[in-house]
Amino acid sequence: MTEVEAFAKRADKVSGVVKAAVDQALLPSFKESAPSCDLYDLDALDGRLKEMREAFPEDFVKNAVAVKANPTAGILSRVVNAGIGLECASVGEVMHSISMGAEHVIFDSPCKSKADLQEVLLKHSHTYVNLDNEREFDDINEIVQENPSWDFSRRVGLRINPVVGAGAIASVSTAARGSKFGLPLVEETRDRLVNLYKDNKWLQGVHIHVGSQGCSMDMLVSGAEKILAFVKLLEDNGCTIKVIDIGGGLPTSYKENDEAHAFANYRKALNDAVPQLFSGKYTIMTEFGRCVLTKPGITLSRVAAVKGAPYHAETPLVVAHVGSNQFVREAYLGDQWRHRFTVLSASGAPHSGQGELQMHDICGPLCFQGDYLGKKHELPTATASNDVLVIHDTGGYTLAMYSKYNSRQSGPVYGYRKADAGYSFFVLKPRETIEEVNNFWGPKEILPVKN
Numbered sequence: 001m002t003e004v005e006a007f008a009k010r011a012d013k014v015s016g017v018v019k020a021a022v023d024q025a026l027l028p029s030f031k032e033s034a035p036s037c038d039l040y041d042l043d044a045l046d047g048r049l050k051e052m053r054e055a056f057p058e059d060f061v062k063n064a065v066a067v068k069a070n071p072t073a074g075i076l077s078r079v080v081n082a083g084i085g086l087e088c089a090s091v092g093e094v095m096h097s098i099s100m101g102a103e104h105v106i107f108d109s110p111c112k113s114k115a116d117l118q119e120v121l122l123k124h125s126h127t128y129v130n131l132d133n134e135r136e137f138d139d140i141n142e143i144v145q146e147n148p149s150w151d152f153s154r155r156v157g158l159r160i161n162p163v164v165g166a167g168a169i170a171s172v173s174t175a176a177r178g179s180k181f182g183l184p185l186v187e188e189t190r191d192r193l194v195n196l197y198k199d200n201k202w203l204q205g206v207h208i209h210v211g212s213q214g215c216s217m218d219m220l221v222s223g224a225e226k227i228l229a230f231v232k233l234l235e236d237n238g239c240t241i242k243v244i245d246i247g248g249g250l251p252t253s254y255k256e257n258d259e260a261h262a263f264a265n266y267r268k269a270l271n272d273a274v275p276q277l278f279s280g281k282y283t284i285m286t287e288f289g290r291c292v293l294t295k296p297g298i299t300l301s302r303v304a305a306v307k308g309a310p311y312h313a314e315t316p317l318v319v320a321h322v323g324s325n326q327f328v329r330e331a332y333l334g335d336q337w338r339h340r341f342t343v344l345s346a347s348g349a350p351h352s353g354q355g356e357l358q359m360h361d362i363c364g365p366l367c368f369q370g371d372y373l374g375k376k377h378e379l380p381t382a383t384a385s386n387d388v389l390v391i392h393d394t395g396g397y398t399l400a401m402y403s404k405y406n407s408r409q410s411g412p413v414y415g416y417r418k419a420d421a422g423y424s425f426f427v428l429k430p431r432e433t434i435e436e437v438n439n440f441w442g443p444k445e446i447l448p449v450k451n
Helices: 003-023 042-055 073-081 091-099 114-123 135-146 190-199 217-236 263-273 328-332 434-439
Strands: 036-041 064-066 085-088 105-107 127-131 156-161 205-207 243-245 283-285 297-307 317-320 341-344 357-363 372-380 388-391 413-419 422-429
Touching: 003 036, 003 297, 003 341, 003 357, 003 388, 003 413, 003 422, 036 042, 042 073, 042 263, 042 413, 073 085, 073 091, 073 413, 073 422, 085 091, 091 105, 091 114, 114 127, 114 135, 127 135, 127 205, 127 243, 156 190, 190 217, 205 217, 217 243, 217 263, 328 372, 341 372
Parallel strands: 036 413, 064 085, 085 105, 105 127, 127 156, 156 205, 205 243, 243 283, 317 357
Antiparallel strands: 036 297, 297 317, 297 388, 341 388, 357 372, 413 422
């Protein structure tokens, strides 16, 4: 397929919903303030959640979706309504998940205080905690001693780094020997890890998470094999293991319309390699994120300006109203986090000039030279102000990482569903107001600290 054909295919896929959004004034003109928004395909999300449940249907499997990928309440509530739990990286995310009505919540932060652990374990009985380091054992033991009537069985696990190596993207690979997450399982640490379980009877869970984007399915399966071998070692030493959390890490594709992996294929690979995982002996937990939430989302921005010849003659520069404020990884690691882009006409219809493409760089609105959404992307040579720039596959790890730098408003998020009569839109998050942005920076008056 030529680049012109691929571009036309992308345009055909999104132009219908984009045109409907423009017709309903969800994306303002480029002359209005902050003309950008996110659109989220609720039917696509529902389909992916259904696929997950069908691949892991057993009662002893507790699926969860990572809040950090996209904390938008309207999206998380849809996950919860599908009977799926939520995985959290902070107490704030735990509280957010509980407010969504989640009946299964995993707390996985690599940095927890005793107050955090007390909040999660004592006030919310349906939460499960994965410890990260030996220091956290002291806090749990104090909590256990202070609450002798509480049953902490099946409530606490330990994150084990299976040390199966790094994937293609180092910053999201968590199973290299020097990873910041969990405790590495290697020859010189094996006995010490076993003793942690022998000495702390409340510790009845094992957790792994090999990584995220850039990690192959084979790496995830290898991690599961290694952790099952460790569970057998623990049981041979008299330890009781009730919970195995295999994490998430299944990658998505930023190059194609379709997902990189079907959940059914992942389940089959696990069945073939570690059939005992699904024997029913253990509660099995999953923590999928990117591969569930990313593909249903697109981000729209009006083209603010195009800097072409004579100023940028070889590679014209497209200026967008969204940049590294929402696409942080893309700005700093652009070669590793490379999205697809499509330019549509101002109405949202396919661009009249899409048959002639030219390399463009795409920059954002921030006062920061590194503020690029992408470089060397083929867009219509005739791209102009007020055209619609579409960024594909933005439903995960974009808005969730929003930066307050330059005090720019975060755009609205609209969910949508397609019907015979057209598209129905729903407000998932309204556009942030200038007042809300500036409230982040505190009150004008300097207030004394009250003792």
